[in-house]
Amino acid sequence: MTTTGHASADQLAEQLSATTLLRFATAGSVDDGKSTLVGRLLHDSKSVLTDQLEAVERASLGRGQDTPDLALLTDGLRAEREQGITIDVAYRYFATPRRRFILADTPGHVQYTRNMVTGASTAELAVVLVDARNGVVEQTRRHAAVAALLRVPHVVLAVNKMDLVEYAEPVFAAIAEEFTAYAASLGVPEVTAIPISALAGDNVVEPSGHMDWYGGPTVLEHLETVAVSHDLSGCPARFPVQYVIRPQSAEHPDYRGYAGQIASGVLRVGEAVTVLPSGRTSTIEGIDALGESVDIAWAPQSVTIRLADDVDVSRGDLIAPSSGVPASTQDVEATVCHVADRPLTVGQRVLLKHTTRTVKAIVKDIPSRLTLDDLSQHPAPGQLVANDIGRVTVRTAEPLALDAYRDSRRTGSFILIDPADGTTLSAGMAGDSFAAEPPPAPADAQDAAADEGWDF
Structure with missing residues (x-):
């Protein structure tokens, strides 16, 4: 196979600096062809370096294959190559003239649910792969549920291996209808269904000549054109303090600034703000960005805020407009995905890290574990093990100003x-989940954490 037309490192760097960014994740059951889809997407969009493609060609020939196995472009771990499965999250960076992409290639096995949560947590779009011969299976529903849980705004259903069902439109239509109905029941706002053959390249980058009944976009065309908002300025302003700057130099004897990245919203000079958790108020006297004073700043800029009053502010504090202060609480109710091999138990002492703030906490209750197969709640499981998703109540030693995950x-x-x-034990999402609330756990379970220094 010729390598003519594939990108050089300089060409990729030029593309990556010129266009807007989309973060997306892929998920699929075992043998649905996800790694082949990602490899085809990279190959046909000319995003594969020549030496990478040559290495894949050599490895494919060594296996006795006549054509390059594009799945080898993504399955980088030796165990992945040997078993023919994806185990870990692999991040791929590529670009087209229209958009830059960060792709999180996530595993499909149920025992790697935590890996999918990691990869999809920052994604604005999820591609869920389905084998046209098998249709919507149990793992497909799990992937849809995780996408809904993480509030991924866009979902693509890629019905793969259409070449093995003779490119039959009724097969695609039935799968698309079933998946869309299930996703809608989870609250997924948008599903785009695309019939593809990753192995043959149908509707991945180029339109298929075998499915003239389909008039929608290819996978790449949809990724390039989907409306994704990076504008966080419409959200309430939140500024977690990362570092306190006090040079105490002869040039700046009285300078005191609070550095960090604006998580959301817009901050303006002269605006009344509140510092949490203390509740002290002041006014923004100045905003410094890239060494210059500015009148306005917005997410996700990194800036230094100067306040008009001598207010006690330290790392971990949150600065927010006084007109929209988030509620502070020491009782955090949340949905968590447990990612550690050791279990999470009622009464366990933990640290909770929220933005730049880390506080002591105790797991007071685990009301339920979510069964992703049918979204049923298993009440009072007592613990969560690796890959479990469940509801928890955590009591913190100090108040935290959390927004609901559905809002931010x-x-x-x-x-x-x-x-x-x-x-890291668990990844948490504050507030309610898409599933119904379970009944409360017995009161005695909530008192199991009593221990000097940790009983809040």
């Missing part, structure tokens, strides 16, 4: 950490 994916999320060794 950035300031409504947090992680639970093992205080002993710093291991």
Whole structure:
């Protein structure tokens, strides 16, 4: 196979600097052809470096294959190549003249649910792959549920291996109808169904000549044109303080600024603000960005805020407009995906990290575990193990100003950490989930965490 026309490193760098960005994740059951789809997408969009393609050609010939196995472009781990499955999340960066992309290629196995949560947590679009011969299966429903749980705004249903069902429109239509109905029941706002053959290249980058009954976009065309809003300025302003700047130099003897990245919204000089959790108020006296003073700044800019009053502000505090202050609480109710191999149990002492703030906390209750197969709630499981998704109530030592995850994916999320060794235990989403609330756990379970120094 010729490598003519594939990108050089300089060409890719030029493309990556010139266009807007879309983050998206892929998910599919075992043998649905997800790695082949990603490989085809990279290959046909001329986003594969020549030496990468040559390495794939050599590996494919070594396996006795006449044509390059494009799945090898993404299955980078040796265990993945040997087993023919995707195990870990792999991030791929590529670009076309119309848009830049960060692709999170996530595993399909149920035991790697936590990996999909990791990959999809920042995605604005999810591509869910389905084998046309098998239709919507249990793992497909899990992937749709995770996308809904993480509030991914756009979902693409890629019905793959259409070449193996003779490109039959009724097969595609039945699968699309079933998946769309299920996704709608989860609250997924938008589903775009596309019939494809990743192996043959039908409707991945180029339109298929075998499915003239389909008049929609190819996968790449949809990725290039889907309306994705990066404008966080319409959300309430949130500024987690990362660092306090006090140079105390002869040139700036009285300078005191608070550096960080604006998580959402717009901040203006002269605006009344409140510092949380203390509740102290002041006015923005100045905003410094890239060494210059500006009158206005917006997410996701990194800036330094100067306040008019001498207010006690430190790392982990949150600055917000006084007109839209988030509620502070020490009782956090959330949905979490447990990612650690060790279980999460009632009464366990943890650290909770929200934006730049880390506080001591106790798991007071685990009311339910979510069964992704049918979205049923298993009440009072007592613990969550790796890949479990469940509801938790956490009591923190200090108040936290969390937004609901449905309102802000950035300031409504947090992680639970093992205080002993710093291991990440669970990824949390504050507020309600799409599933019905379970009955409360027995009161005695909520008191199991009593321990000096951790009983809040």
